[in-house]
Amino acid sequence: MMDTKKNILVIGLLITTFCFYNxxxxxxxxxxxxxxxxxxxxxxxxxWQDKNCWSCHQTYGLGGYLGPDLTNIYSNKNKGPNYIKAFLNSGVKSMPKFNFTEQEKEAIIAYLKTIDSTGYYPNYDAALKVNGWVELKYKNEK
Ligand code: HEC
Incomplete structure (x- = not known):
């Protein structure tokens, strides 16, 4: 009898803690x-969506795996906007050539620039805090 009461108390405590944490x-x-x-x-x-760039490319590791992740291609010192344009202009063996207009290319670059501004992928600069949060280093932190 005592055990049942104790169990109910423990379960109640766990549920309360769970709700509070949530x-x-x-x-x-x-x-x-x-x-x-x-x-x-x-x-x-x-x-990006209409032409299905995502079927071959990832941002933040999500997407298709035929091509590379493009999260930080914009700020990559060896790549950046002109490099992106060159790929869009000519394609390669495993990437189709799209025949985009100059404005369309600029728009894709603007999109990739915004994605780049949000953070790093892969992000090795993560710290595990005592409360269980993983704290990542963001680019747009004040
Ligand atoms: C059919 C698959 C496929 C599609 C669709 C595709 N790509 Fe690619 N892309 C690739 C592959 C594979 C590479 C790597 C080629 C290489 O390095 O030889 C690549 C490379 C790139 C690169 C250079 C990446 C780097 O780090 O060197 C950029 C930029 C790029 N693609 C942008 C795009 C954009 C924007 C779209 C959509 C408009 C797109 N791709 C659609 C397959 C694809």
């Missing part, structure tokens, strides 16, 4: 404002 997570303001895309970047995003 409350903290879902009301946390730590994640900040969602990223806003400029008009140009929105056009780029639409092309």
């Amino acid at each position: 409350y903290l997570i879902y009301t946390s303001k730590e994640n900040g404002e969602p990223i806003k895309l400029s008009k140009k970047a929105l056009v780029g995003q639409k092309i």
